[in-house]
Amino acid sequence: MQHARPQGAAPRGVPRPARSRHGRVTAVSMMKDEGPYLLEWVAHHLAVGFTDLLVYTNDCTDGTDEMLIRLEALGLAHHRRNVIPKGIKPQPSAIRHAQEEPLVAESDWVLVLDADEFVCIRYADGTLDPMLDAVVAAGAGGIVMTWRIFGSAGRHEWSRDFVTEQYLRAAPMDWNKGWGVKTLFRHDPERWKLGIHRPKMRNKVLDTDYPASVHWLNGSGLPMEEYFKFRGWRSIQRTVGYDWVQVNHYAVKSIDAYAIRKLRGNVNAKKDKYNADYWALQDRNETQDMTMLRYGAARRAIFEGLLRDPVLGELHRGAVGRIEARLAELRRSAGYAALVAELSQASRLPIAEAVATPPKARDPERIAALMSRVRERGAARPPAPRGPEGPPSYRCASPQEGMDARLAGTGHPTPPLTWHHNHGVALPADPARFTPPALAQIAQGKFERNIARNFPKLVPAGGTYLELAPASGLVASLLALGRPGPDAADEADAAVAAGPAHIGLCGIEPGMRDYLEMLWSKNALPSPRWPVIHEMPPGGQGPVDALRAALGACPAPSLLVLGAPALCPDALGQVLGDAAPAAVALAGPLWEGCASRQARFEQVFAATGLRRRLPIDPALAAVYDRGIRGGQKT
16 A cells, blocks of 8 residues: 555645656655754755655754654655664664654665765766666666765854855765765565665575675766675775765765754764764865756745745744854853864864774674575676776766866855975875875875886986976976986986976866966975966967977977877877977876777877886886987987
């Protein structure tokens, strides 16, 4: 029998929960004292397109439960009491209750969410139905959404403004400590048990053909690996994806909001969860992500409609008033100033030094046995290929306005940077520019060691160096400083020390000029020795025009480094002509994503005599020369 939806009179202007062509799409949550934030959470997820919102509450003192009871009477949500058995924590208790809930059993799709988690869809118009259309079309029964950790945005004071509009600064997409997940999946209560991060298959189906039929996608619409059916609560490098969807995780908010939560306790009943270490981990503000603003008008309209209900309006204002009164009392306490100072200091922790508590160990032998049985049945797919280009690079801009923008010009203080010497050049551990593996190399002083050792040797004394779309500025800085890199020993190293005649950079991305000037100033490079930044010609656009103009000023460079990912091999061939370099390198983002174009690039190079590939680390670059240097065949 279909579980009846409450049919109260919703406030004027507030739409009924969506009707989905995919059936009943339910978000299950558990809350305690979330009154000031509840209506925004409800309004947002109604705007996203959930047909049902089911919330369990326990021990509320601010009216959260009363607000949900009213929302249920209006037909806008469902409320249940989280009766917690002795020895069980609140969150797993709520999940146990939800497992037996008829509404959940009758749901076609289910997602378990916390009160500080908001679904944010980039796919299509940002609502669930188009994304689920694509999931189903791919033959999948679920999509695994990775967290995006949002920090305090430097805010101290409490504010009544929307969480989703106050906090627009986040950890970089490739910060793996923030890769927890939530899974929206096609539910069958006979086969699945709910879980915090992903559902778990019931024991009775593990030794059947069913596990082999389960296919999920990641947040970029690519196939998840088979292991995730049985274990895991987070993405890994091979499975992370943000192109379609993410879960915005607002774990800390402002210092004032965090102080209130520290006193209130948490739904997991974890002892002293809200300490400075947790703040330092979660207060990540290295990049800006404004994707959530796409829901602004719809979310605001629903929220204001909810406030027009006299009961909800009074309950919401009461919850806000209570938290503001509690905050005023807290500010007069002896410990408040100390807490503010402690959290402010914790905010200065560089992202490379943030430490996450490791998860509880799983039973690897049991998981391996389960996967082995699936493979033995002959139905399990091999690990899905990621395509010839490898995993997507999140250093590239998203089509969504403001996605992953650098912090320059945002009006907020940039998080402090630590600097580390790498091959004679100080580099910043900047997570907005470098990936986590690169940050680790920078901290160890080993960033792109093979490039630092070999690229400068390809530029003789009096030679020229030109780089299209530089990513780090390392080689240009080495050359400008007259430093040959690690292990200097031979005549080529001495030539580097003598200095090139010209060091040029072109195709500079927005924000890169400021970064380079910061880099050169930090390394005390005299202004007359700064590399030349070749400007884009009037009317020019794209890497080809940038390179053509630079080659006009610096023809036939000793080494040409190509890093622009959009560079087309055929267009490059037309530009090179008589300006062909003595050596050319595919590096940076271009090399990371040019597997399908490499053969064509090599044909273009060969046409200008660049036929020999040098023994440079293939993980970093591919370098080609003419096989003759200084008049001698090498």
